[in-house]
Amino acid sequence: MESIAKQKIIEDLLPQKFGKAGKIWVGALLFICAIGFFAYYRQLSKGLVVTGMRDYASWGIYISNFVFFVAISLVGSLITAVLRLSDVHWSTPLTRIAEIIAVSAITFASIIIIVDMGRPDRFYNLFLHGRLQSPIVWDVIVITTYFFVSLLLLYFPMLPDLAILMKFKEKTGAGLNKIYSFLGAFWKNTPVQIHISEKAINLLSVTIIPVAFAIHTVTSWLFATTYRPGWDSTNFGAYFISGAFLVGAGGVVVAMFVFRKAYHLEKYITDSHFDKMGKVLVLLALLYLYFNVNEFLVPAFKMKKPEEEHLLGLFTGEFATVFWFAITTAMIIPILILLFKKGRKPLPAFVAGCLVVIGSWFKRYLIVTPTLLHPFLPMQDVPASYRHYFPSWEEWAIAIGSLAGALLIITLFARIFPIIPIQETITETEQHENENA
Amino acid sequence: MKMKMHSRLLFSALLLQLIGIAAFAQTAKNDLSLSVSYFNSNNQVQYLVAHAKSKIDGKFQMIPNINVSFYIGSESPSNLLGKGVTNNKGECLVLIPPAAKSEWNKSAKPGFIVVSQATKQFDESKGNFDVTKAKIQIDTAADKKITAVLLELKDTAWTPVKDVDVRIAVKRLGGDLDVAETPTYATDSLGMVSAEYKRDSLPGDAKGNITIVAKVEDNDLYGNLSSEKIVSWGKYYPYKSEFDKRTLFARRGKSPIWLELIAYSIVAAVWAVLFYLFGQIRKLKRLGI
Structure with missing residues (x-):
């Protein structure tokens, strides 16, 4: 490959300083995070009473947010591991986007769990006195494991890029160069190092799939091991995993569009990528729709008394608006958009991706809270506020703050590191040229 | 004048209608069916049970809260055995007091009468049962064979009764369990039935004791008779507490060990891979220096 072309790829993919829009974006995210911190300070000082959660709805949008973060983090395994092991090369420019989404999401999944605790200072007791029999302990173990697997899967493919970045000190700046040097100064691109790195990436790709399945299955078991209407299902593991792949893929499509636009990456994230990711998204939306039909039609067909109240609440009652909004935006409309070739162009695909992400967040809320408000025993002699749940402004601020925090990690990562793997792009371009020659 | 006549006619018609409604209301009372059953438990405790039922909306229903009085021989205050109120099952039980002994001894077939007081819904009602004095005796052999003899008091002698169904069973907490496939046996000319105990490893008490019972149930002549015998044919199952044992709910x-093995194996396997990869990073560093 000619060095000019190689040089062009490197220049195109080097991290870029924030422009005006980037600065506003980071400032806005920091502002939202600051409001979230203030709300959390209020929650810490006054207790969970500042939230809308009471005796019955003891899990609100914090836990919905947790499930959402865990779900979206699964995309790392889909794009990086599943497609890599399937020898699918078109996904190469998307791997790092998927991995950083996974790492930031799983980080905030851990944080939001602590936020949900009334006494976070007692968090260590979970490790000191946790019961191995409890799915909550399994969740802690598997989230920690998934975080490190994702981090390694982000790190190993980035080693050759760090060596490249260090060569462009004048463009990246001395401060960033110290980070690159700390992380990858030892990378000399020798055949032995490349062999070790490739072996490690393959091993991680194999490892991350069961760990990713475990993380979301265990999260589903937090609910399904409890005998309650809406949660008492053997379908929950697969239902959660299919939904997680959908929201993760939706998140990647959104990020693809934003990075392509912000960093002018049209040559690397092409229309073809949107077309292919659009097809993946349709498949996943149909799969999730199938699991939803199973999850709701089967109990609705039987209409057991305790289930009836819960299901009618979702279909026609208190939660009907949110329910049909979630089903429509997370699945129906994206399917209708992306089924057509024109719908898989960047902008419509971006819109579909946004709908999937927004709808999926509300879907997680519907999984968590309505069940808690429909206990087997009737709610008697309780204040009216116990019968319903609506998040307080503190909860909204913290939840939105956590989402902003995850976006901030992704944004800062893209500022520091190349969001599209440079070395892999060069290698694949060379291979492509050699095949053509 | 004509107006006055009309008013009188109208008044008479209304009065007639009211009388009709009242008469209908009186006849709307339901019939109460009252019956009494005699029980002799283990040839020791004698008691009576009254049953109150009524046909409402085309089907029989048990009637609670009916005051009933039990008599022996005749319905006189001196023959009163006891009083009670029917429960939700429409039943009321009284033990036959020792004071009724002389009246009991007067006849070979003493009669029992149960009388209910009139209520708003029901008229006074009566039921009666003349019992033929009888007893049942149970015996067991070492080879787990059970025999029972049904005897009837004729004049002053106990004589065997032929062709009466006797049930042989084991007393359990929720009811009686048949000792073999056949639930009841008909008495022979000696008034005897025999059954074989075919239950295996039936839980007994701390000594393995179980109670065998021979019963005559709802017989038109003898009522309900039963006789019991304790035998050590059961098996002692000591209570095993699951408290503080290795369980999913402990x-x-x-x-549980199986859970620990599986969980720790998975964690160890995955983290072994991660530590191997951390080691590979160190190796890469060494190669690059």
Whole structure:
């Protein structure tokens, strides 16, 4: 490959300083995070009473947010591991986007769990006195494991890029160069190092799939091991995993569009990528729709008394608006958009991706809270506020703050590191040229 | 004048209608069916049970809260055995007091009468049962054979009764369990039935004791008779407490071994891979220096 072309790829993919829009974006995210911190300070000082959660709805949008973060983090395994092991090369420019989404999401999944605790200072007791029999302990173990697997899967493919970045000190700046040097100064691109790195990436790709399945299955078991209407299902593991792949893929499509636009990456994230990711998204939306039909039609067909109240609440009652909004935006409309070739162009695909992400967040809320408000025993002699749940402004601020925090990690990562793997792009371009020659 | 006539006619018609409604209301009372059953438990405790039922909306229903009085021989205050109120099953039980002994001894077939007081819904009602004095005796052999003899008091002698169904069973908490496939046996000319105990490893008490019972149930002549015998044919199952054992619902550190093996194996396998990869990073560093 000619060095000019190689040089062009490197220049195109080097991290870029924030422009005006980037600065506003980071400032806005920091502002939202600051409001979230203030709300959390209020929650810490006054207790969970500042939230809308009471005796019955003891899990609100914090836990919905947790499930959402865990779900979206699964995309790392889909794009990086599943497609890599399937020898699918078109996904190469998307791997790092998927991995950083996974790492930031799983980080905030851990944080939001602590936020949900009334006494976070007692968090260590979970490790000191946790019961191995409890799915909550399994969740802690598997989230920690998934975080490190994702981090390694982000790190190993980035080693050759760090060596490249260090060569462009004048463009990246001395401060960033110290980070690159700390992380990858030892990378000399020798055949032995490349062999070790490739072996490690393959091993991680194999490892991350069961760990990713475990993380979301265990999260589903937090609910399904409890005998309650809406949660008492053997379908929950697969239902959660299919939904997680959908929201993760939706998140990647959104990020693809934003990075392509912000960093002018049209040559690397092409229309073809949107077309292919659009097809993946349709498949996943149909799969999730199938699991939803199973999850709701089967109990609705039987209409057991305790289930009836819960299901009618979702279909026609208190939660009907949110329910049909979630089903429509997370699945129906994206399917209708992306089924057509024109719908898989960047902008419509971006819109579909946004709908999937927004709808999926509300879907997680519907999984968590309505069940808690429909206990087997009737709610008697309780204040009216116990019968319903609506998040307080503190909860909204913290939840939105956590989402902003995850976006901030992704944004800062893209500022520091190349969001599209440079070395892999060069290698694949060379291979492509050699095949053509 | 004509107006006055009309008013009188109208008044008479209304009065007639009211009388009709009242008469209908009186006849709307339901019939109460009252019956009485005689029980002799283990040839020791004698008691009576009254049953109150009524046909409402085309089907019989048990009637609670009916005051009933039990008599022996005749319905006189001196023959009163006891009083009671029917429960939700429409039943009321009274033990036959020792004071009724002389009246009991007067006749070979003493009669029992149960009388209910009139209520708003029901008229006074009566039921009666003349019992033929009888007893049942149970015996067992070492080879787990059970025999029972049904005897009837004729004049002053106990004589065997032929062709009466006797049930042989084991007393359990929720009811009686048949000792073999056949639930009841008909008495022979000696008034005897025999059955074989075919239950295996039936839980007994701390000594393995179980109670065998021979019963005559709802017989038109003898009522309900039963006789019991305790035998050591059961098996002692000592209570095994699951408290503080390794179970899924136990406290921390008491999880089942299989769960610990699976969970720790998975964690160890995955983290072995991660530590191997951390080692590979060190190796890469060494190679690059």
